[in-house]
Amino acid sequence: SSASWIKSFPLSLQPxxxxxxxxxxxxxxxxxxxCFWSIALxxxxxxxxxxxxxxxxxxxxxxxxxxxCTVNDLLDRDIDGKVDRTKLRPIASGxxxxxxxxxxxxxxLLLGLGILLQLNDFSRILGASSLLLVGTYPLMKRxxxxxxxxxxxxxxxxxxxxxxxxxxxxxxxxxxxxYLSGICWTLVYxxxxxxxxxxxxxxxxVKSTALRFGDHTCLWLTGFSAASVSFLALAGxxxxxxxxxxxxxxxxxxxxxxxxxxxxxxxSDDCNRKFGSNKWLGAIVFGxxxxxxx
Numbered sequence: 001s002s003a004s005w006i007k008s009f010p011l012s013l014q015p016x017x018x019x020x021x022x023x024x025x026x027x028x029x030x031x032x033x034x035c036f037w038s039i040a041l042x043x044x045x046x047x048x049x050x051x052x053x054x055x056x057x058x059x060x061x062x063x064x065x066x067x068x069c070t071v072n073d074l075l076d077r078d079i080d081g082k083v084d085r086t087k088l089r090p091i092a093s094g095x096x097x098x099x100x101x102x103x104x105x106x107x108x109l110l111l112g113l114g115i116l117l118q119l120n121d122f123s124r125i126l127g128a129s130s131l132l133l134v135g136t137y138p139l140m141k142r143x144x145x146x147x148x149x150x151x152x153x154x155x156x157x158x159x160x161x162x163x164x165x166x167x168x169x170x171x172x173x174x175x176x177x178x179y180l181s182g183i184c185w186t187l188v189y190x191x192x193x194x195x196x197x198x199x200x201x202x203x204x205x206v207k208s209t210a211l212r213f214g215d216h217t218c219l220w221l222t223g224f225s226a227a228s229v230s231f232l233a234l235a236g237x238x239x240x241x242x243x244x245x246x247x248x249x250x251x252x253x254x255x256x257x258x259x260x261x262x263x264x265x266x267x268s269d270d271c272n273r274k275f276g277s278n279k280w281l282g283a284i285v286f287g288x289x290x291x292x293x294x
Contacts, residue, residue: 005022005023006018006022006023015090015095015096016090016096016100016104018089018090018095019066019069019070019073019089019090019091019096019101019104020062020065020066020069020070020104020108021065021066021069022062022066026275026276026278026279027065027069028061028062028065029279029282030155030186030189030278030279030282031061031064031065031155031158032057032058032061032158032282033279033282033283033285033286034155034156034157034158034159034162034178034179034182034282035057035058035060035061035158035159035161035162036049036054036057036058036158036162036282036286037159037162037178037182037282037285037286037289038158038159038160038161038162038163038175038178039053039054039057039162039163039165039166040286040289040290040293041162041163041174041178041235041236041239041241041289041293042162042163042165042166042167043166043293045240045242045293046293046294047293047294048290048293048294049290049293050166053162053165053166056115056118056119056165057158057161057162057165059115060112060115060116061158063108063109063111063112063115064108064112064130064134066108067105067108067109067112067134068134068137068138068154070101070104070105070108071105071134071135071138072137072138073089073090073091073092073101074091074098074101074102074105075138075139076092076138077091077092077098079204079206080092081093082200082203082204083197083200083204084200085196085197085200109131116128119161119164119165120164120165120168122164122168122169123161123164123165123168126160126161126164126170127157127161130154130157130161133150133153133154133157134154136150137150137151137153137154141201141206141207141208142206142207143207144207145207145208145209145211145212146209146212147207147208147209148186148187148190148191148194148208148209149183149186149187149209151186151190152182152183152184152185152186152187152190153183155182155186156179156182156183156185156186157179159175159178159179159181159182160175160179163175163178171238173238174235174238174239175235177231177232177234177235177238178231178232178235180227180231181227181228181229181230181231181232181235182228184224184225184227184228184231185224185228185278185281187209187221187224188221188224188225188228188256188259188278189274189275189278190209190275191208191209191210191213191217191220191221192221192259192263192265192271192274192275193271193272193275194208194209194210194211195210195217195265195266195268195271196268196271196272197210198210198211210265217263217265218260218263218265221260221263222260225253225256225257225259225260228252228256229249229252229253229256232249232252232285233249236249236288236289236292241289241292241293242291242292242293242294243292244288244291244292244294245288245289245291245292246288246292247288247291248284248285248286248287248288248289248291248292249288251284251287251288252281252284252285252288255277255280255281255284256281259274259277259278262274
């Protein structure tokens with residue numbers, strides 16, 4: 001498993017690898033896919049997505065996701081210690097001090113800056129502005145039942161950035177529906193994820209859409225799934241993409257339907273499995289865009 005992969009690191013580095021969640025690559029995939037969709041949509045008709053950009057954004061996703069998790073764990077160190085699933089996280093468990101966490105955060109952001117500086121000027125500004133979301137998102141669960149919506153705003157920023165990295169500007173007719181599609185997608189997968197923690201969240205006093213939707217979760221998520229698929233179709237339509245993209249949209253709709261038909265919100269293992277399956281949903285969308293472009 002990916003957790004045992006971390007055991008190959010030197011002992012002193014293992015807590016840092018855990019802090020960046022290198023043992024749980026799913027979050028990196030969920031952050032990278034909207035970037036990859038956007039880069040592929042911005043490619044000229046008849047050509048594959050820019051491989052150098054995919055590599056840059058893939059590396060950036062690892063770094064930024066690690067930075068986001070570090071911010072999250074620094075802010076939540078008191079909460080994490082009281083929750084079964086998170087009490088062994090490096091800062092909550094004392095394996096790393098908050099000061100070490102801050103130092104590690106600085107390193108990740110510096111490396112991330114190195115990637116950002118390789119993009120055009122417009123994208124540098126756009127990319128840097130996402131840090132405001134990365135910094136504030138972890139606080140939202142204290143204030144609102146909709147932290148998942150803020151995660152959506154944060155995690156799908158790449159839908160804007162990928163396009164601007166290729167085109168040097170934004171085309172709202174394409175990137176806004178793509179961004180909204182991603183936000184609705186995040187609301188689906190992160191609500192499913194949050195159902196694992198609802199008992200602990202109630203105890204600790206933090207909020208989530210899982211608590212907000214309760215027994216009506218499937219109804220809400222059906223709405224967000226339908227919206228996600230519709231916005232995705234609109235983004236493709238507005239780029240004048242080829243018909244194979246329709247297959248990607250259909251596959252995406254089927255994946256959503258399968259998740260919601262078989263989801264058991266009272267079973268943590270099932271929630272975790274469904275959450276993890278969303279990396280394949282991202283791949284279906286990406287495949288549809290690439291084939292549609294060719």
